[in-house]
Amino acid sequence: MLPLSDTIVAIATPPGEGAIGIIRLSGANAITIAAKIFSKKGLEQQPSHTLHFGKIVSNHTVIDEVVISLFKNPKSYTGEDVVEISCHGSNYILQQVVSVCLQHGARMAQAGEFTLRAFLNGKLDLTQAEAxxxxxxxxxxxxxxxxxxxxxxxxxxxxxxxxxxxxxxxxxxxxxxxxxxxxxxxxxxxxxxxxxxxxxxxxxxxxxxxxxxxxIKNGVSVAIVGKPNAGKSTLLNTLLNEERAIVSDIAGTTRDTIEETLNINGIIFRLIDTAGIREHSKDLIELQGIERSREAMKKADIAVYLFDASVDQLDELKDQQRYFEENNIKYLLAGNKVDARGLEKAHDTYRGIDKQIIFISAKNKENINELKTALYDLVATGDLQQEGTIITxxxxxxxxxxxxxxxxxxxxxxxxxxxxxxxxxxxxxxxxxxxxxxxxxxxxxxxxxxxxxxxxxx
Ligand code: GDP
The missing domain is CATH 1.20.120.430 (tRNA modification GTPase MnmE domain 2)
Structure with a gap:
């Protein structure tokens, strides 16, 4: 742990351009350092919780026009004197302001050091700091x-x-x-x-x-798997309501795995669209797709097996079920294209399957909510709206x-x-x-x- 007597500085906003970017200083000399680089005199004498508009100047050059927020100890996030400098959000400006602070005696903050100080000064306990x-x-x-x-x-x-x-x-x-x-x-x-x-x-x-x-904290990863042309890309698009994956009539065109997230009742599902999992493919790229699909299934928390329910695939479905069960993969069965053959016929064909099948039409957006509910029910037992503590x-x-x-x-x-x-x-x-x-x-x-x-x- 580096000395707590140091005054630390860091950019508090994310990298990239923004309307504003914030630099945070904390420590015994935070206000003195800010006063040295600020155009307006008398910053040290100003009361806590006040804002000050002025310029950051270094070697007679104006770096930016800024607003300084002043928090005097102990009434600050860290419990020390804290200064926040709101600049224009250019990475160049932010770097310059940090470097001027360093020249005047601050040191770069380490990861989490502001919150560590808040903890050490009794502002937060450890569970709160982690929160x-x-x-x-x-x-x-x-x-x-x-x-x-x-x-x-x-x-x-x-x-x-x-x-x-x-x-x-x-x-x-x-x-x-x-x-x-x-x-x-x-x-x-x-x-x-x-x-x-x-x-x-x-x-x-x-x-x-x-x-x-x-x-709740990490989300759930879902691999949508199935033979080429089952409608996986179409389903992905329907779920995400946007044309992300390429939909094509040629079997096996979705070769890149794409990851997108879906929020179902407050749980984040990360969808991984993969190439088909066809067993007997002569096409090398397709084979790599199958390999990736298997890998994705193993890494995923849940597999959604999508099949074309407008044709009879009963035996294949049973084989597939056996594969999931032997490999301890949590899975859902979704029968697609019910619009082409009708729901009743689909139900009849697949009556021999001892697990619930959600029949959908990915293309016509039918029963998509049922599929979402089934996904949610598979992971979320318990009441998410409860007020009590949930350990994350x-x-x-x-x-x-x-x-x-x-x-x-x-x-x-x-x-x-x-x-x-x-x-x-x-x-x-x-x-x-x-x-x-x-x-x-x-x-x-x-x-x-x-x-x-x-x-x-x-
Ligand atoms: P993938 O290879 O599994 O990704 O399948 P695609 O999403 O590319 O779909 C293959 C073909 O099936 C395309 O022509 C889609 O328009 C068609 N398709 C997808 N979903 C449905 C559906 O619900 N009903 C019908 N009738 N066709 C669909």
Whole structure:
């Protein structure tokens, strides 16, 4: 970790041209440095939370006309003095302003260093700091809501409650140990037992929410597969409502894999369109397509197998099902082109298939919503609109599993009347992992690791 006494600087807006671009300075000398490069005098004497219009000047050359926002410690994002310089959004200007700040004593911020400082200055706990990164990365209303809930301290509150209740009991247990000669029980075992039961339920629910949380945060990858001419490109276009892939009558023309995203009720599905998965192809490019298609299916969370339901492909469909099942691939069956033959006939032909088939017409946009609902139902169990905490962070998930394990140990200790000092040890384990999640207990290495995954300027 680099010294916290340094004043740090970074571009806070994304690369590329924008109407405005923002440079952020944080640290004891943030305002002094800004004052040295700003055309208007007396910036240091200005009150916190004020805006100042002027010029950034270096060696008598005006770099840009800017607006400076002033945040004096402790009322700032990092808890230190913070200056934000809003420039015109040219990369050249932003680089110039940063370099002038560096000349006047600032140093380049490392990835996540602003948020790290906010954490170290007690502005955020670790779960909230991590939620900042999730919030910035959120691409759907559900990901946004889960990050916002954590950022506002929802998850921290759950953990704080658990920790406080456990600490009370742990203190009584430790007290008993001090009086071990006298065989007294300060900690009411029945109440303790109930508490452990309640904490186990809360923790288990949090652990369970991760499968949904993971889907919310990372989305779901979907491979649309099927023989050439099944209508995969047409379906992709229909789903995305735009002419992205080339639709063609010649079998096997969609050779490049294209990735697009689709938001179904707040879950992001990443669609991968692939070449057909025809077994016996003489065409080399087509064979590569098949290989890629197989690879995509293995990498994808879900495969949608699209087939032309206007013709009889019952045996092939059964083979295909066997392939999915043998390879543990989650899949959906979609019968396309029902407009050409009629829904009833399609149902009749495929009655022998023991899995639900969604019959659609990709071309005429029929039953597309049913297909979307089926995709959604395959991954989203549980209520996405729920207000409670949904775990989206794999680090929290790991620590919560350890919490759960120590709760089980405590319970079995109580069940088997093991000595108080051993139970006290399990309680300490449990408290340790709870503390690790919020960052009350942490190491410098761990912090470096967590914050290194942020972008510069965050
Ligand atoms: P791909 O090779 O699987 O990507 O198939 P395409 O999307 O290129 O479609 C192959 C042919 O089937 C094209 O002529 C499409 O217009 C046609 N097609 C696709 N969907 C439907 C549909 O729902 N009904 C009918 N009748 N034809 C369709």
């Amino acid at each position: 900042v990164a999730d919030l910035i990365a959120s691409q759907s209303n559900t990901a946004h809501r889960a990050a916002m809930h954590t950022l506002r301290g929802g998850f921290s509150e759950d953990l704080k409650d658990m920790r406080e209740q456990l600490i009370t009991f742990s203190a009584l247990m430790e007290l008993e140990l001090d009086f071990s000669e006298e065989d007294v029980e300060f900690a009411d075992r029945t109440r303790f037992y109930q508490l452990i039961g309640a904490l186990t339920t809360v923790t288990q629910n949090l652990v369970n929410s991760f499968s949904l949380g993971n889907v 962070n794999v680090r929290h998930y790991g620590a919560l599993q350890e919490v759960l394990k120590s709760l089980h140990d405590i319970k079995s200790g109580l069940d088997n009347s093991v000595p108080g000092d051993l139970i006290a040890l399990d309680i300490r384990h449990c408290l340790h992992y709870l503390g690790e999640i919020t960052g009350e207990i942490t190491t410098e290495d761990k912090l470096d690791y967590i914050f290194s995954k942020f972008c510069i300027g965050k």
